[in-house]
Amino acid sequence: MSAVVWTAVGSLAAWLWLFLGQGFFWRTDLRLPPRREPDAWPSVCVVVPARDEAAVLPESLPSLLAQDYPGRAEIFLVDDGSSDGTGELARELSRRHGGLTLTVDSPGEPPAGWTGKLWAVRHGIGLARARAPEYLLLTDADIAHAPDSLRELVAAARTGGFDLVSQMARLRVESVWERLVVPAFVYFFAQLYPFRWIAVKGSRTAAAAGGCVLLRTDAAERARIPDAIRQAVIDDVALARAVKDSGGHIWLGLAERGETGVPPDGVRGKVDSVRPYPRLHDLWRMVSRSAYAQLRHNPLLLAGTVLGLAVVYLVPPVAFFAGLAADSAGATVAGGLAWLLMTVTYVPMLRYYRQSLLLAPLLPVTAFLYLLMTVDSAVQHYRGRGAAWKGRTYTRPDTAPEQR
Structure with a gap:
């Protein structure tokens, strides 16, 4: 169990750093900054x-x-x-x-x-x-x-x-798969690009x-x-x-929270996506079409991402249950604490989307799906299908002459 214990300790260390040192990415209270109406409205x-x-x-x-x-x-x-x-x-x-x-x-x-x-x-x-x-x-x-x-x-x-102000529109969360995958999508995005650092x-x-x-x-x-x-x-x-x-000077934050599925009236500045993703297949396409592009089509970055997702998201529950089965206090405690930190950081996003907090401990399951989507994105790229969307396929960009 020593390898499991040390891997779980590494995962716990990663989660302590993410919790405290990654721009408090897990907080969902960043909305449009304080504002006042101008004397003259620009076109x-x-x-x-x-x-x-x-x-x-x-x-x-x-x-x-x-x-x-x-x-x-x-x-x-x-x-x-x-x-x-x-x-x-x-x-x-x-x-x-x-x-x-x-x-x-x-x-x-x-x-x-x-x-x-x-x-x-x-x-x-x-x-x-x-x-x-x-x-x-x-x-x-x-x-x-x-x-x-x-x-x-x-x-x-x-x-x-600000030269650029952007709001992350509230995505639809009505189907079972949307509830499982969509809040995690925004959570992972904020983890990669902490909103507080952007401004x-x-x-x-x-x-x-x-x-x-x-x-x-x-x-x-x-x-x-x-x-x-x-x-x-x-x-x-x-x-x-x-x-x-x-x-x-740029700014990015979450859109104001209104009732899911209700037209965006009555909430200041509310911005909603109305596109449905009812099946896992629909969400899979949304993520996989650009996941490998996010990694700059680099196999080493892909390998590092898969390893990182496994250590950070999959090791904690595996170590926790393996520790219980083998009566290893080290694996159980380290894996359990890492899993608890992961769960705690996911709760604000679930609240933002008004979803059951029972989904929070299932984040490793969703992370495993994202790992598979990322690998599939690379597989489709090497099959020559690249980022396929609405009848168009974009392979790895070739060098193009600068246009001025």
């Missing part, structure tokens, strides 16, 4: 890249059209080669609901070296430039915004002097949540967004990194 253009989004647009687009924003604002929905009538549906929703001005356009197929979403974002920003907006709101087609969402984002950016000027940590990113136009130009990140599969993190590296 904003909303850019919505959309590919085959007819199923979710009726829930999301009306919330953008109904934004209660005191300044000038309009929406540019970029139909990225949809085959389900996304563009025409968007026009119909605009005619039916009124509200902010909506322009629907299409950029055509992306050229080599561009992901489809970023090509659509580039086209949308190009259309917006004619209006000379001070801010751009980049938001996905599956994101529903409370009526004051744009007002709250702009006020926070102006008050805090610190000079820190190396940078991330954003692509579903809701308010960006100063001059900061986008300075960072050459999106051209500088045109090959990025994980575009939100790459965008935040480019803005921060160019001297920008």
Whole structure:
């Protein structure tokens, strides 16, 4: 049992460090920073890249059209080669609901070296430039915004002097698999990119949540967004990194908490994803399409990640039960304490998503699923399937000439 004991002690040491030294990533109280309404509201253009989004647009687009924003604002929905009538549906929703001005356009197929979403974002920003907006709101087609969402984002950016303000939209948690996997997805993201470190000027940590990113136009130009990140599969993190590296001040936090499954009304700045992931297969695709890209397609990083996930998340319960079976106090205590710390750090995220706290001790099970998804992401990459999404496959990016 000596090897099990020492491995469990190593896992416990890792959890003590994560608990105290990783930016208190497990806390979920970071919301939009203190803000006050400006005397003059700046102009904003909303850019919505959309590919085959007819199923979710009726829930999301009306919330953008109904934004209660005191300044000038309009929406540019970029139909990225949809085959389900996304563009025409968007026009119909605009005619039916009124509200902010909506322009629907299409950029055509992306050229080599561009992901489809970023090509659509580039086209949308190009259309917006004619209006000379001070801010751009980049938001996905599956994101529903409370009526004051744009007002709250702009006020926070102006008050805090931020070049980028991003909210992690509340994902749907209705099916059994969503309840098991989704809160852990946000928990793992925060562990990789502690939100409190992101807003610190000079820190190396940078991330954003692509579903809701308010960006100063001059900061986008300075960072050459999106051209500088045109090959990025994980575009939100790459965008935040480019803005921060160019001297920008960025902020990321969780969206305000409202009732799950209820339209985003009555809660300040609420931002919800309305995209369903009812089956494990759906969630598996969401994670595995970009997991190996997150590791820069590096086999050594993959091996280190698998080993790290195993030591940090799988060893504690294994050591605990092995210690009980072998009457080893060392393994039982070290494994049990590590498992307890893991469970305690997961509780705030479950509360944020209003899920049963009985799911907290099951985090090792979810971590094992994420380990398998990460390995599968690498397998699909080496089979030439890369990051497959909505009929497009992105293999490892080749070197492309710089575009200025």
